[in-house]
Amino acid sequence: MEKKRGQLTIFIIVAILVVAIVALLFAFPKLRTSVGFEKPESPENFIQTCLEDTIKENVETLSKQGGSLEPSLSILYQDEKIQYLCYTPQKYQACVVKIPFLEKHIEDEIKKSIEDDVNFCFNSLKQTYDDKGYTANLKKGEIIVELLPQRIVTTINNEFTFSKADETQRRETFRVIVDNNLYELIGIAQSIMSDEIFFGDSFEQAYMEFDTNVKVEKKRPVTEGTTIYILTDRNTQDKFKFAIQSWSFR
Amino acid sequence: MILKNKLIIFLTIILLVATLNFISSQSIEYPQCCALANNGAQCVSVPASECAGNFAPSSCDNPGNPCQKGVCVSIESGECRENTPQLVCENSGGLFKTDAIHKIPECQLGCCMLGQDAIFSTEISCKEAASKEGLSFSFREDITNSNSCLGLSFTDQEGACVVKTQFETKCKRTTGKECGAKDSESGLTSLLDKYVSGTSVTTEFFQGKLCAADELKTDCVKSQKTTCYKDDVYYLDTCGNRANVFNSAKYNDPLNSDYWTSIQKPSDICAEVSGGSASAKTCGNCDYSSSTKCRSPQSEDPSPQNQMANFKNICGDLRCKYKSKTYQNTESWCAQTPGTQWEVGGPGIKVNLTGNYLISKDNLFDPEKYNLPGSRYVVQECSEGEILEVPCKDKREQVCKQYEQQGRTKAACEVNNALSCTALKDPTKDKCNKIDDCYWLSGNSKIIGGDEDEGSIWSLTKEDIEKQGLNAGKFSDEEREQKQGSCVPLFSPGNDFWTEDGQAECMAARDFPRRVIYEILAISPKGRDEFLSDSEVSGEHWSYDSNDKETRQTRCAGNCFAIPNYGKGIQEGIATLWDGKKWSDWTAGMPISDRKGQYCHKKDKPDRPKSGQVIGNQVDCAADDEDVDEGKRYNRPEFYTHSSWLKFIGIRARASGDCGITTNFLGESPSYDSEKITTMIQKVKQDQSSTKEKWKGEVVEGILYKGEDLADLNNPKFNGAIYPGTEESVI
Numbered sequence: 001m002e003k004k005r006g007q008l009t010i011f012i013i014v015a016i017l018v019v020a021i022v023a024l025l026f027a028f029p030k031l032r033t034s035v036g037f038e039k040p041e042s043p044e045n046f047i048q049t050c051l052e053d054t055i056k057e058n059v060e061t062l063s064k065q066g067g068s069l070e071p072s073l074s075i076l077y078q079d080e081k082i083q084y085l086c087y088t089p090q091k092y093q094a095c096v097v098k099i100p101f102l103e104k105h106i107e108d109e110i111k112k113s114i115e116d117d118v119n120f121c122f123n124s125l126k127q128t129y130d131d132k133g134y135t136a137n138l139k140k141g142e143i144i145v146e147l148l149p150q151r152i153v154t155t156i157n158n159e160f161t162f163s164k165a166d167e168t169q170r171r172e173t174f175r176v177i178v179d180n181n182l183y184e185l186i187g188i189a190q191s192i193m194s195d196e197i198f199f200g201d202s203f204e205q206a207y208m209e210f211d212t213n214v215k216v217e218k219k220r221p222v223t224e225g226t227t228i229y230i231l232t233d234r235n236t237q238d239k240f241k242f243a244i245q246s247w248s249f250r
Numbered sequence: 251m252i253l254k255n256k257l258i259i260f261l262t263i264i265l266l267v268a269t270l271n272f273i274s275s276q277s278i279e280y281p282q283c284c285a286l287a288n289n290g291a292q293c294v295s296v297p298a299s300e301c302a303g304n305f306a307p308s309s310c311d312n313p314g315n316p317c318q319k320g321v322c323v324s325i326e327s328g329e330c331r332e333n334t335p336q337l338v339c340e341n342s343g344g345l346f347k348t349d350a351i352h353k354i355p356e357c358q359l360g361c362c363m364l365g366q367d368a369i370f371s372t373e374i375s376c377k378e379a380a381s382k383e384g385l386s387f388s389f390r391e392d393i394t395n396s397n398s399c400l401g402l403s404f405t406d407q408e409g410a411c412v413v414k415t416q417f418e419t420k421c422k423r424t425t426g427k428e429c430g431a432k433d434s435e436s437g438l439t440s441l442l443d444k445y446v447s448g449t450s451v452t453t454e455f456f457q458g459k460l461c462a463a464d465e466l467k468t469d470c471v472k473s474q475k476t477t478c479y480k481d482d483v484y485y486l487d488t489c490g491n492r493a494n495v496f497n498s499a500k501y502n503d504p505l506n507s508d509y510w511t512s513i514q515k516p517s518d519i520c521a522e523v524s525g526g527s528a529s530a531k532t533c534g535n536c537d538y539s540s541s542t543k544c545r546s547p548q549s550e551d552p553s554p555q556n557q558m559a560n561f562k563n564i565c566g567d568l569r570c571k572y573k574s575k576t577y578q579n580t581e582s583w584c585a586q587t588p589g590t591q592w593e594v595g596g597p598g599i600k601v602n603l604t605g606n607y608l609i610s611k612d613n614l615f616d617p618e619k620y621n622l623p624g625s626r627y628v629v630q631e632c633s634e635g636e637i638l639e640v641p642c643k644d645k646r647e648q649v650c651k652q653y654e655q656q657g658r659t660k661a662a663c664e665v666n667n668a669l670s671c672t673a674l675k676d677p678t679k680d681k682c683n684k685i686d687d688c689y690w691l692s693g694n695s696k697i698i699g700g701d702e703d704e705g706s707i708w709s710l711t712k713e714d715i716e717k718q719g720l721n722a723g724k725f726s727d728e729e730r731e732q733k734q735g736s737c738v739p740l741f742s743p744g745n746d747f748w749t750e751d752g753q754a755e756c757m758a759a760r761d762f763p764r765r766v767i768y769e770i771l772a773i774s775p776k777g778r779d780e781f782l783s784d785s786e787v788s789g790e791h792w793s794y795d796s797n798d799k800e801t802r803q804t805r806c807a808g809n810c811f812a813i814p815n816y817g818k819g820i821q822e823g824i825a826t827l828w829d830g831k832k833w834s835d836w837t838a839g840m841p842i843s844d845r846k847g848q849y850c851h852k853k854d855k856p857d858r859p860k861s862g863q864v865i866g867n868q869v870d871c872a873a874d875d876e877d878v879d880e881g882k883r884y885n886r887p888e889f890y891t892h893s894s895w896l897k898f899i900g901i902r903a904r905a906s907g908d909c910g911i912t913t914n915f916l917g918e919s920p921s922y923d924s925e926k927i928t929t930m931i932q933k934v935k936q937d938q939s940s941t942k943e944k945w946k947g948e949v950v951e952g953i954l955y956k957g958e959d960l961a962d963l964n965n966p967k968f969n970g971a972i973y974p975g976t977e978e979s980v981i
Contacts, residue, residue, distance in 0.1 A: 072287075072290035072292070073287075073291035089294075089295055094333050096293070096334070096338075097333055097334035097335075098338060099338075099342070100324070100329070100334045100339055100342050101324050101327060101329055101342050101343070104324070105342065146382075183382075190329070193331075197333050
């Protein structure tokens with residue numbers, strides 16, 4: 001009988017210890033990592049998660065404003081400032097190009113728009129790893145934004161090193177990929193701009209026949225000679241809006 | 251007059267002033283140029299107050315102004331933008347040029363063939379796009395028109411590919427892809443009569459257009475010639491390009507009509523021509539599925555209603571005629587070949603799409619008419635007006651079966667699964683008939699009699715009967731219907747009966763010889779003798795005529811029918827044959843009994859059988875006889891007549907293959923050496939021993955019929971109890 005009572009006491013003590021350890025691990029997350037219960041998110045995933053939404057938002061803004069975050073020469077249309085890609089104030093004259101290389105311009109604009117966020121995300125990454133018991137180092141590098149078919153690729157050549165115990169890992173390149181058809185829409189926008197330079201107008205139906213996935217809408221606001229173009233990818237609903245002021249002289 | 255002149259001068263001055271004022275107002279609307287406006291815009295015409303820097307009170311276009319317009323070239327991407335201010339260009343990383351764009355080499359546009367698409371761009375842009383999209387590219391600098399380039403991207407669409415030099419304009423009907431290919435691939439420059447390598451050649455693609463189209467101003471015009479293309483008849487132009495599908499009524503349409511200008515669907519030109527239709531004279535829209543196809547006119551085709559002498563093609567009639575029936579192109583059917591079933595000459599082997607016969611097996615089964623030795627099935631097919639023959643495998647290894655599918659007749663050689671019939675284990679009527687290629691031939695069977703010869707069962711002990719699972723004659727009518735017969739091939743297979751192996755096969759594999767004896771239960775020994783003497787001595791035939799001589803039937807005790815293997819010892823010779831009348835031919839008063847044989851044994855006298863009548867399910871064999879051994883009673887109405895038995899074994903032999911006596915497919919009678927049915931008769935006592943002194947105690951047999959005696963199973967030739975020239979022998 002006494003033997004049985006002793007066994008019960010041991011069981012109760014063991015149970016109390018288990019509950020105490022679990023409670024400690026919940027109360028101090030850092031302790032979970034240090035004892036090897038939890039690993040931090042991979043650097044690639046961390047950066048992708050951190051920047052993806054920002055890039056999407058900035059691209060959306062750029063797309064609504066003719067490719068510029070702060071349009072210099074613009075028209076207000078439905079409470080949105082839309083960049084003129086080509087503009088002339090003079091009647092019977094072809095419009096003058098304001099953004100000659102739209103693709104590069106937008107790549108630069110995106111890059112400019114995310115620089116602060118990139119810094120913030122990488123600092124957060126370092127902090128996260130520091131908090132989890134790693135020794136993390138960050139060396140900043142170049143940011144390259146590329147508009148590519150059906151996607152926007154942001155390459156950040158930051159070097160991130162993190163180590164713990166005897167294990168050291170290093171990442172030199174981070175890629176954040178966002179699905180978007182801006183590349184295709186810009187191609188059409190540039191062709192429309194060429195039409196406007198040559199003819200003072202464009203033939204939206206031809207573009208829609210050529211690429212049935214794209215809808216080309218022309219809006220004529222009150223400003224004389226100005227055309228607002230809204231290009232929409234019918235599948236993804238990605239849009240690109242821009243303005244042109246030109247005069248038909250045919 | 252003076253007043254009038256003054257008025258004219260006044261109005262002229264007013265108009266001139268107004269015009270000058272208009273021009274002035276246009277040009278001075280923004281006479282200033284600001285390189286950088288307060289709002290960040292570059293090179294805009296804003297007042298000095300809104301300008302952040304580099305304001306000039308003159309037009310931006312003035313030479314030397316940093317905002318003068320020119321061409322902006324991106325060395326990286328190959329883009330060239332006209333009408334771009336120098337400042338804007340340089341701030342965008344571009345190279346500014348004041349030359350006209352067509353004089354700037356980097357800006358020369360051509361057709362960029364990028365994967366399946368075509369883009370009108372510079373060569374550098376083309377390379378850049380190919381690099382970004384991971385596609386192969388080719389650059390066509392000879393294509394200098396945006397629309398022509400975009401047209402090339404419709405790769406599979408046909409149109410007019412126009413190849414032009416300063417001397418000539420040629421055209422080829424191609425797809426956009428072919429037109430857009432480099433000359434090394436398309437060979438388009440070979441169209442040119444005066445091509446000098448290195449000279450300027452432009453290529454332009456007009457989707458959906460014909461080379462003969464007036465608007466293209468090519469060297470090609472309509473012609474009277476026709477050609478065959480994809481089964482249809484097309485007109486050709488003078489360059490040899492296909493125009494539209496032939497329609498004699500449209501030949502004289504104007505050159506700028508749709509017919510001679512645009513590629514049209516054949517169905518939009520004229521209705522499809524079906525085989526034998528008179529519309530073949532006027533329309534080239536052939537329909538292969540309706541038995542027409544473009545070809546040179548043949549005798550069976552209608553003469554085209556075309557006034558042109560060099561008309562060489564027509565929607566030819568591809569149908570076939572066979573035995574007064576017309577078949578569509580690609581239809582097939584079973585041919586009429588001697589000795590086989592055929593639609594007109596016989597029932598034909600017609601099946602539905604699941605392979606079930608549409609004709610009853612009873613109609614299909616007739617080994618005396620069909621599947622004769624040497625016969626072979628043949629499938630015929632209508633192939634573009636010609637009948638092609640596909641023989642099925644010889645020796646009826648395959649038979650031709652015919653079916654209807656979507657209104658078309660189709661035939662195929664199908665395997666004759668004859669072996670499955672004889673190999674069927676524990677055959678019954680239902681099991682046999684479930685096999686497509688087998689037929690249940692009602693008649694005697696070992697099943698009824700067990701592995702012993704028929705009749706011998708009643709000499710078995712009860713233990714033997716149980717051991718063999720025999721029913722000992724207690725079969726119900728249903729069982730008898732199921733089990734009393736043979737499963738034989740529906741389509742008699744052939745075999746090499748003329749060879750030793752073939753003969754061995756005939757003898758080994760098929761159970762043709764049957765032992766038989768006739769019960770002639772004459773009412774008295776005297777009567778029996780008279781019965782025999784009547785048949786053998788007087789030569790009287792069994793019949794039921796009113797002829798006085800034919801009285802033997804009166805000596806028969808009502809059961810003068812052939813009972814295989816049953817019989818008491820009788821005298822030499824058996825002449826109880828009759829003249830071949832069918833069972834159904836006999837009416838009232840028939841000389842043979844229709845009763846079922848019922849045989850019993852007396853308990854204490856196993857060598858003394860006793861017979862009795864069966865009426866319904868009642869057997870009177872033992873009804874009034876208490877000492878009958880019920881265990882040895884059996885009931886076996888296998889055949890009621892000798893002829894029915896004889897016919898059964900004959901048919902069974904013939905159904906089993908070429909071993910039977912059968913007139914071959916050429917109508918020739920077979921020789922005894924090649925085919926035979928040998929029928930042996932065993933003359934035994936009830937204990938199966940011979941009745942002859944010299945064979946005393948032995949079971950013997952002798953040939954009753956052979957060879958051509960059984961050529962006509964309805965009229966067998968009887969040559970006596972023992973076939974002349976043969977002897978009995980011990981088994």
